[in-house]
Every structure is written in structure tokens, then in C-alpha cells.
Amino acid sequence: MDWNDELRWITRLSRGKGWRAQLLKSAAAETVYTVWNYRNDVCFGNRVHNTKIEE
Template sequence: MARPRAFVLWLACNGRLATKDRLRRFGLINDENCIFCHQRETHNHLFFGCHTLKDVWLKVLMWLQVVHDPKEWHEELPWMMQTCNGKRWKYAFLKCAVTETMYHVWKHRN
């Protein structure tokens, strides 16, 4: 059985999370506004476009002592895959922090 954190990360990486723009396309909701900043919620916006959540990412990266300015989702996914691919403990810790941050953003949003 998949752990919820890893499953949310897998869904995010494959563009399968039920973000508000997707739910609206399926006719399930009318409101597409982000609960954090009230702009249109998309996959990219939820994780890297929202100013409130970008501050969260910057604080996590600063805590890890990683110098990086989060960009758009299509740029961040390759960066995460390349950066988290190392064998040293710092890379494993970064991978864990990315997984946990994405899970808690999604959990808080819901």
C-alpha cells in the first residue's frame, strides 16, 4: 500500500491531482479560487505560483540551506528529479522535505 505522502507526490508529478481548475472542467465545482490567495487555482499555481505558498517553499529551502528560487512546475519537476538524485544524506533529506511539503500543502488546501 502506498503511503499518502508518496501517493500525493506521484499524483502531482503526473498532473492527476484534483485541483480546482480540473474539478471545474469536470463540472463538479464553480469556484476556481485558491484558498491561500484567491487567484485561479491550477496545478502550477497551487505548488509554485501562489505567493503565499512560494514563501513556504523558500523557507523550507532556506532551512535546508539550498539556494534555489522556485519557478514554474514544468521547471521545478526536472530540478527536483536532478537535485534529489544524489546518494548523500543531504539529497535524501531534500527529497523527504519536498515530499512532505507537497503533501502538507495539499492536505491544508483540502
């Protein structure tokens, strides 16, 4: 899915106050926060995180 589809999906499923909606909101917020922090580290802190995915 593209970004707009992802946002519509998250918005639709996170309506309400149930535990599933709250969990999805928290997970989405944490994901955006982590990606933004990584971007800022790379752009402004001149730090590049070495990530290696092992199989």
C-alpha cells in the same frame, strides 16, 4: 520558476543516496503533503486556516 522547472530541479538534485539528496526528497515530499492536506481541509472539511504573517 514554473512547476515543471521546479520538478526538474528537484529530480536533478535529489538523485543519489547522499544526505543532501535524502534531505531534498524529504523536504519536497513534506511540502507537497502539507499543501495537499491544506487543500483537502479547505475543499472537503470546510475549514479555513487563518494564517497571518507578521513583519
